Amino acid sequence: MILASLxxxxxxxxxxxxxxxxxxxxxxxxSPNVGFxxxxxxxxxxxxxxxxxxxxxxxxxxxxxxFIIGFFVPVDPNIPSISIRSDLAVGSVVLAFASGVAxxxxxxxxxxxx
Numbered sequence: 001m002i003l004a005s006l007x008x009x010x011x012x013x014x015x016x017x018x019x020x021x022x023x024x025x026x027x028x029x030x031s032p033n034v035g036f037x038x039x040x041x042x043x044x045x046x047x048x049x050x051x052x053x054x055x056x057x058x059x060x061x062x063x064x065x066x067f068i069i070g071f072f073v074p075v076d077p078n079i080p081s082i083s084i085r086s087d088l089a090v091g092s093v094v095l096a097f098a099s100g101v102a103x104x105x106x107x108x109x110x111x112x113x114x
Contacts, residue, residue: 001028001058005065013073015081029058033100034107 004027011019036051038044077083 001061002065004028005062006069009066009069009073012081012085013075013079015079017081020081027058027062029055030103030107032058034104037104038108 004023007026008020008023011017011023032051032054035047036055039048039051075082077086
């Protein structure tokens with residue numbers, strides 16, 4: 001998570017969307033989210049606790065890294081990759097939700113062998 005946060009910060013400061021997407025790919029947050037979804041389906045309280053813990057830990061580490069990087073590196077809010085991501089609209093939330101559902105389905109779907 002530390003490295004993913006660092007890569008995302010560099011991508012945002014350099015206005016490089018491909019690097020930001022790369023940071024999303026290397027961030028280890030998919031497994032806790034899928035684990036939490038699985039725990040709700042199976043009613044597995046231990047898995048739910050572990051998933052929530054690791055989700056919270058990943059988010060905490062991401063915020064700490066963002067704070068440290070933001071404290072030491074001057075940030076220009078006029079950089080397009082930063083200004084676009086700081087504008088929150090309903091469409092952005094729907095897009096994030098649909099992307100998460102699609103990613104979870106792709107991660108968990110098992111197709112029959114041919």
